[in-house]
Amino acid sequence: MNAKARKPTAGDFASDQEIRWCPGCGDFSILAQMKKVLPEIGVAPENLVFVSGIGCSSRFPYYLNTYGVHGIHGRAPAIATGLKTVRPDLQVWVVTGDGDALSIGGNHLMHAMRRNVDIKILLFNNRIYGLTKGQYSPTSLPGHVTRSTPYGSVDAPLHPLSIALGSEATFVARSVDTHTKHLGAVLRRAAAHRGAALVEIYQNCNVYNDGAFEYAKDVKLRSDTLVELEHGQPIVFGAKRDKGIRLNGLAPEVVPLGNGTDASDLLVHDETAAEPTLATVLARMRHPALPEAIGVLRAVERPTFDALVNEQVEAARAREGKGELADLLRAGDTWTVG
Amino acid sequence: MSDNALQAATKPIEELDSVVVRFAGDSGDGMQLAGTQLTNTSALAGNDVATFPDFPAEIRAPKGTLAGVSGFQVHFASRDIYTPGDLVDVLVAMNPAALSENLRFLQPHGTLIVDEDAFDARGLKLARVESNPLEDGSLDEYQVIRVPLTSLTREAVEGAGVGRKLATRCRNFFAMGLIYWLYGRDLEPTLRWVRHRFRDRPEVRDADVEALRTGWNFGETTEALARSYRVPPAALEPGEYRNITGNQALACGLIAAAELSGKQLFYGSYPITPASDILHELARHKRFGVRTFQAEDEIAAVTSAIGAAYGGAMAVTASSGPGIALKTEAMGLAVMFELPLLVLSVQRGGPSTGLPTKPEQSDLLQVMFGRSGEAPLPVLAASGPTDCFDVVLEAWRIATRLMTPVVVLSDAFVANGAEPWRLPDVAGLEPIEVSHPGASGGQPALPPSLPRASGGKAGGAASSAGTGFRPYARDEWLARPWALPGTPGLMHRIGSLEKQDGTGNVSYDPDNHEHMVKLRAQKVANAVNLIPDLEVTGPESGKLLVLSWGGTLGVCREAVERVRAAGGGAHGNGTGGAHGNGTGGAHGNGTGAVAHAHLRHLNPLPANTGAVLARYERVLVPELNLGQLALLLRARYLVDVVSLGKVRGRPFWVKDVTGVIEEMLA
Known part of the structure; x- marks a missing residue:
């Protein structure tokens, strides 16, 4: 392959490995979008690393012809943090799921985001444990009947984007596995972001939790059940673009447009707002009471962890000079014998 | 004021070849600092030193209580020493709790320096002591030096302008000064440290300096101490230390x-x-x-x-x-x-x-x-x-x-x-060669022929035309290449699932799994070719081998040397340590019959380990556990090793080991 001679294509990013997800899995669609996006982001394949934990989503790195690390359950953000700290020249992606990221790996996810490590985290949310064959997950809805909850789940679910916003992630977005155009756009935005990016992707597990996000996937339904956020624009949705989101106090509500209500009454989306307050309001809009927000909820600039660590090293060298081993060993009082 | 003048002692001086001092006080009393300063000063004086900081997990347990006692033991000597010493020659106890927690470390007839100001009703109650040990005769076998340390320190630092609380906290410097006098230690290194540490707090600096000097002067003038001691420099190998x-x-x-x-x-x-x-x-x-x-x-x-x-x-x-x-x-x-x-x-x-x-x-x-x-x-x-x-x-x-x-x-x-x-x-220092495929530098030199895992089909990293880079290819050591992200053409995935040898692809194949398990084990076993043989000091074969590992080296070495010396055997360098810090005395059994070896490599064990163990009638393995290395040796070599295990939150004492050696030789 001579990557320099021609423009790379999606095919160039496919590895030679047989893909072992169940036929019909939402992961295929996400992988296809990723392969489509990678040639467009201007990073050479050898400078890309995909890091994952354990679960169906975590097989993702095997299927891309980039560098990849398939780790252990929940630890991908920590592996990625170490890698990015010593190799800021690489673009590092983390691929994880709702169990991997929010249950066993919750601690690492939270800290990677608050440190603003420059990694892009794709959280495939299917509200179920797939690889272990169908137990409820931290995002499963109350009452969900699974093999480990035959009487229905009594756990309250986590909202991944609330965790991300509460953990000070600098880029927070949501998309849907089969909403390919939207997903591609969100992936491109994540790739371009400098800092910790978390993208929640609604992903259908057609074996253990089929239809969990049908309201968001069905092209006929989704114009009424989703709002596609656009920075600087009033939040309008509906097949006929005839509804919007307005704030009533701190609570969002749906209002029909017309009859004296127009776009100027609506909440205007500002992904760059310094405080994540409005992003949190949008992130927590839940079907069926409200349409759910997809797109980029938050995109702000903050120095990245890896850059700060390396700047400290450079600053110390500029100030004190590069360390000399002999001086280090001779630190403090010394004396000579003989 | 000249420190030299200050240090011109006038009492008689006696020479010793080794001394063990233990400072003990409250966690806030600065005992670790006192111990560290005495250590550094003694090292600078040319002594060999070994230390044992012995402190609680609590940062500041309630003041004056048993839970808050912190100690620091320093052994300094005019010869090579391997341990911080068993029992101590001098115990400095800053309060009743420190005394009751540490008296067991003071050797019979040893010197006990106490702050008598701290032995009031409150101090005794905090230490849960019924009667005052300074008055009830329980300390009669020791040489007790009662010092009104708190009040003397407060008086001494009055001029420095620190408050009463800070003044009291200078007590450790008084105690250091007294010990420095007792062993003729130079005050200058500690004065230098104080001046630097408190360069922005002149009042604290002055108070510490005053306390240190007053402690020294107290030693010079008190009638309780008739003489001072000197420990000459040790004959250490030439070099910078x-x-x-x-x-x-x-x-x-x-x-x-x-x-x-x-x-x-x-x-x-x-x-x-x-x-x-x-x-x-x-x-x-x-x-x-x-x-x-x-x-x-x-x-x-x-x-x-x-x-x-x-x-x-x-x-x-x-x-x-x-x-x-x-x-x-x-x-x-x-x-x-x-x-x-x-x-x-x-x-x-x-x-x-x-x-x-x-x-x-x-x-x-x-x-x-x-x-x-x-x-x-x-x-x-x-x-x-x-x-x-x-x-x-x-x-x-x-x-x-x-x-x-x-x-x-x-x-x-x-x-x-x-x-x-x-x-x-x-x-x-020998460079450590590391290479990465695709980068300049190439592969490291291949070692001599090594045992390989059976059934290996691995080739070189660049072998098998058409299949591209092989991240789990093997070199002669069975090591795989360390290919780095960022290297064009070497994109590969590593993962926690079992790997196919060579390609590194996920593999559930039973033959491959068994091959890989054995290969990884063989690779680690090959480290035996990177490590030296086990060396024995003492007889090459015979009655008893003492085998140590990790931090027990010093104690085992000292124990074996003492037993050999006491038995009039091979090495005559023996002393049980000055000041009577010695062994109970080995009797003349089996002179030179005990050897010592130390394991630095626990896995793999040196190639000759089994052969060495087989050359002795008995093998003694002292370790600070209940016999973990002993278990490994028994399993690996079918040798009936004797385990000496202690888990008392402190290193072995030399006499713990000499006692068992003597029993085994008897």
């Missing part, structure tokens, strides 16, 4: 190993006693390119290091027993990834939170076997503070040569203890 603790030496070793291998050092760690000082030390040395990462937990500490190793850094993580337990799964991942990684385990008393500040060697089996699946890795142990430097260099050499995680064991005694370190010639 500094005093260093085990954790400092580990940190220096890590930086040196990174420099010698041309690597950036990444240190992922979570605070834990007694390993945190390594993090503190490394964090100061950013100009050496050190990246320290205080992770959110032990698991992130090790997995971040694994990520850094994949990126090509010299990756290190460290902890103590409970933290190593948390790293267990990730250590297995590093075995599967076949990436170089150092895991440092500074052992402490366990299980669970256990005795966080006290030494134990009870995590040997944890690091040997505490992983799922067949997951062997090389294990080395530091034998003392200065050895920490060398052991880290060796561990990194093995890790990079074999592409494997390596465990380095230390313990609270080795980590916090200090001894003089003859500085290595930096230019003479």
Whole structure:
């Protein structure tokens, strides 16, 4: 392959490995979008690393012809943090799921985001444990009947984007596995972001939790059940673009447009707002009471962890000079014998 | 005022060849500082020194209580010493609690210096002492020096302008001054330290200086002390020396190993006693390119290091027993990834939170076997503070040569203890060759022929035309190539699932799995070709071999030498330590019949280990656990070793070991 001679294509990013997800899995669609996006982001394949934990989503790195690390359950953000700290020249992606990221790996996810490590985290949310064959997950809805909850789940679910916003992630977005155009756009935005990016992707597990996000996937339904956020624009949705989101106090509500209500009454989306307050309001809009927000909820600039660590090293060298081993060993009082 | 004039002692002076002093007081009394200063001063005076800081886990337990007692034991001598001493010649007790916790360490007829001001009703009650030991005759067998230390210190520092509370806190300097007088130690190094430490707080500086001098003068004038002592310099090997603790030496070793291998050092760690000082030390040395990462937990500490190793850094993580337990799964991942990684385990008393500040060697089996699946890795142990430097260099050499995680064991005694370190010639340190495919430099030289795992079909990294890069190809050591992200054409995936040999593809094939399990084991076993044979001191065969590992080296060496000396055997250098710090005296049985060997490599064991063990009628293995190395040796060599295990939160005393040796020789 001579990557320099021609423009790379999606095919160039496919590895030679047989893909072992169940036929019909939402992961295929996400992988296809990723392969489509990678040639467009201007990073050479050898400078890309995909890091994952354990679960169906975590097989993702095997299927891309980039560098990849398939780790252990929940630890991908920590592996990625170490890698990015010593190799800021690489673009590092983390691929994880709702169990991997929010249950066993919750601690690492939270800290990677608050440190603003420059990694892009794709959280495939299917509200179920797939690889272990169908137990409820931290995002499963109350009452969900699974093999480990035959009487229905009594756990309250986590909202991944609330965790991300509460953990000070600098880029927070949501998309849907089969909403390919939207997903591609969100992936491109994540790739371009400098800092910790978390993208929640609604992903259908057609074996253990089929239809969990049908309201968001069905092209006929989704114009009424989703709002596609656009920075600087009033939040309008509906097949006929005839509804919007307005704030009533701190609570969002749906209002029909017309009859004296127009776009100027609506909440205007500002992904760059310094405080994540409005992003949190949008992130927590839940079907069926409200349409759910997809797109980029938050995109702000903050120095990245890896850059700060390396700047400290450079600053110390500029100030004190590069360390000399002999001086280090001779630190403090010394004396000579003989 | 001239310090020389001050130090011109007028009482008679007696020469000693070794002295053991223990400072004991409240956690807030500055006993660690007093011990450290006496150590450094003695080292600068040319003595050999060995220390044992003995402190509680609580930062400030209620003042004056037994729980808050902190001690620091210093052994300084005019000869080579290997241990901080068993019983002490001089005990400084700053309060009744310190006395009752430490009197058991004072040898019969030893010197006891107490702050009599602290032995009031309140002090006695806090220490739960019924009657005042200074008055009830219970201390009659000791030479008790009663010093109104608190009141004298307060009077002495009045002019410095510090408040009463700060004035009281200068008591440790008074006590130091008194000890310095007793052994003719130079005040200047400590004065220098005080001037620098408190350069921005002149009142504290002046108060400490006054307290130190007043303590000295008290020794000179009090009638309770008839003479002072001198310990001449030891005949140490020529060279430049500094005093260093085990954790400092580990940190220096890590930086040196990174420099010698041309690597950036990444240190992922979570605070834990007694390993945190390594993090503190490394964090100061950013100009050496050190990246320290205080992770959110032990698991992130090790997995971040694994990520850094994949990126090509010299990756290190460290902890103590409970933290190593948390790293267990990730250590297995590093075995599967076949990436170089150092895991440092500074052992402490366990299980669970256990005795966080006290030494134990009870995590040997944890690091040997505490992983799922067949997951062997090389294990080395530091034998003392200065050895920490060398052991880290060796561990990194093995890790990079074999592409494997390596465990380095230390313990609270080795980590916090200090001894003089003859500085290595930096230019003479052997470089550590590391190469990466696709980068300039090529492959490292191949070793002599080595045993290989059966059924291996691995070729070179660039072999089998058409299949591209083979991330799990093998070299002669069975190591796989360390290909770094960013290298064009070598894109590959590593993972926790079983690998097909050569390609590194996921494989559930039973033949391949068995092959890979054996191959990884053989690779670690091959480290035997990278380590020296076990060396014996003393008779090459005979009645008894004492086999030590890790931090018990000094005690075992001293014990064997004493028994041999007492038996009139081979080595005549024997002394039980001055001031009667000696053994109970071995009788003339089996002169020279006892030999000593020390294991620095626990996995693999040196090639000749079995042969060495077989040459002796009995083998004694002293260790600070209930027989973990003994278990390994019995299993591996079918040798009926005798285990001497103690878990008392302190190192062995020499007499613990000499006693058993004598019994076994009888």
